[in-house]
Amino acid sequence: xxxxxxxxxxxxxxxxxxxxxxxxxxxxxxxxxxxxxxxxxxxxxxxxxxxxxxxxxxxxxxxxxxxxxxxxxxxxxxxxxxxxxxxxxxxxxxxxxxxxxxxxxxxxxxxxxxxxxxxxxxxxxxxxxxxxxxxxxxxxxxxxxxxxxxxxxxxxxxxxxxxxxxxxxxxxxxxxxxxxxxxxxxxxxxxxxxxxxxxxxxxxxxxxxxxxxxxxxxxxxxxxxxxxxxxxxxxxxxxxxxxxxxxxxxxxxxxxxxxxxxxxxxxxxxxxxxxxxxxxxxxxxxxxxxxxxxxxxxxxxxxxxxxxxxxxxxxxxxxxxxxxxxxxxxxxxx
Numbered sequence: 300x301x302x303x304x305x306x307x308x309x310x311x312x313x314x315x316x317x318x319x320x321x322x323x324x325x326x327x328x329x330x331x332x333x334x335x336x337x338x339x340x341x342x343x344x345x346x347x348x349x350x351x352x353x354x355x356x357x358x359x360x361x362x363x364x365x366x367x368x369x370x371x372x373x374x375x376x377x378x379x380x381x382x383x384x385x386x387x388x389x390x391x392x393x394x395x396x397x398x399x400x401x402x403x404x405x406x407x408x409x410x411x412x413x414x415x416x417x418x419x420x421x422x423x424x425x426x427x428x429x430x431x432x433x434x435x436x437x438x439x440x441x442x443x444x445x446x447x448x449x450x451x452x453x454x455x456x457x458x459x460x461x462x463x464x465x466x467x468x469x470x471x472x473x474x475x476x477x478x479x480x481x482x483x484x485x486x487x488x489x490x491x492x493x494x495x496x497x498x499x500x501x502x503x504x505x506x507x508x509x510x511x512x513x514x515x516x517x518x519x520x521x522x523x524x525x526x527x528x529x530x531x532x533x534x535x536x537x538x539x540x541x542x543x544x545x546x547x548x549x550x551x552x553x554x555x556x557x558x559x560x561x562x563x564x565x566x567x568x569x570x571x572x573x574x575x576x577x578x579x580x581x582x583x584x585x586x587x588x589x590x591x592x593x594x595x596x597x598x599x600x601x602x603x604x605x606x607x608x609x610x611x612x613x614x615x616x617x618x619x620x621x622x623x624x625x626x627x628x629x630x631x632x633x
Contacts, residue, residue, distance in 0.1 A: 302419050303327040305346035307337040307363060308381070309355045313404075317350065317381075320408045321415070334358030338366060341373055348419055351398070353382040353389070361396060368397040375426075377418045381406065452562030458515045459527040459556045459599075460578050462585035463491070463534060465508040466549040475545075483545055484508065490537045498526040503573060509585075513573055516561055524556050524602055528628055531593045539591075552593045553585025554628070556602065576620075583617040584625065593628040600626045607631050 304321055308314050309332045318328045329344055331337035333355045349367070353360035360380060367373045379400040380393045390401045399418050402411060465487065472480050488505055495502045495512050499520055503511040512530070514523030531552050538550040557577035563570070580596060588594030600609050612625040 301325055301327050302347040303329060303344065304415070305329045305331065305337065305340060305344070305349045307331045307334065307349060307355070307360065308352045309333055310352075313352070320412065324412060326415075334360065334363030334366070337363055341367070341370075345373075346376060347422065348415060349376055349378045350381045350415075351378050353380060353384045353393075361392060364393070364396045364398060375422075377422050379414060379418065381411070452560060454558065454560055455516060456558045457523075457556070458513055458559045458561070458573065458577060459524045459554065460559065460573065460581040461512045461514075461527055461531060461552060461554050462582050463510045463512075463531075463550055463552045464585055465538075466551050466590040467547040468508040470547055471545060483541075483548075487538065487541060491534055494530045494533050494537070498530045499523070500526060500530060504570065513559070513561075516573070524599065525606060527554060527556075528593075528599075528603055528607055529631065531628065532630065535591065535593065549590040551585055551588045551590050553581050553583065553588055554593060554595045554599055555581035555584060556596075556599055580617065580620055583620065587615055587617060587625075589627070595626050595628050597624045597626070599628070603628070605632070 304326050306314060306317050306321075306328060308317065308330070314330055314332075318330070321328055329340060329346060331340045335358050337349075337351075351360045351364060355363075360382065364378055364380075367376065367378065374397070377399045378397065379402060380398050381402045381404065382389075383404040385403045393401050399421075400414050402414060465484075468484075471483070475483065488510060491510050491512070492502055494500075498514075499518065500512050500514045500523070501516050503513055505511070512527070514520065514527045520526065531554060534552065535550055538548060542548045555577050557575075557580075559573040559575040559577050561571070561573045563572075584594045584596060594612065595609075603609075608629040608631070610627040610629055612627055614622050614624050617623050
């Protein structure tokens, strides 16, 4: 995609010259003749880079830069000052306000184009790194990781944890090609990812043919357990639909709610994870469950009873927990 550059400049001759130089290289150009109009333009467009003059009427470049960098929506846009104010104090002030570069007028077109290309490339790499980081970490945790050195860990008292395991996946692997098998796994887990986003829940990880998701971790949600129950039912329905194409596929789910420790571990290939008795119990409920059913604890039953239909499973022995009254969650009460 062609980069869009916003020129903030009040001199018509400079606007014409800059536009011609940049358009010749294929850049899309937008123009604002002072800082106030630049802020209005930013409400309509999001440029990939800004070329900003300092000496302008109504609002000078320094104040314009300050206001742009004060906005969470705009602060990541790289700004290059392009100005005749070249005293050291002016240059230092420009960088302190958040500009990425400072080019003096009169400028060399070759130098300007090189700097524009460099900062567009650096910004693209930054955004790509940010995208990859947000694929493995929640946004708030990623931001904390960038600002904090060392272990990130927090106790949370009310978190729902779901484990799901594909039943029949091993037998499918014997009759499907490796490519078809991975394509199936990708389809199943991608559908779960979409459900997690829809219900405001946080995917934690996949382990082979198992999937783990948690609720109530990042954003406050007093009904995260209800959202998790709804997601669990939708997960079963998704797998039933896929079973029409891949016979023998089923899903076993375990669900628990309680306190956890959540945080980031490792220094390479780090991951956001949760630990504690709640996590262990959810895993045990899954492994002691039944294909096609959602196996839950008595705590989940007590909190959702009256909103969902439950079926008593009876008292079972959970490894590491001893005897527990458990239930199958069947459907919402309409």
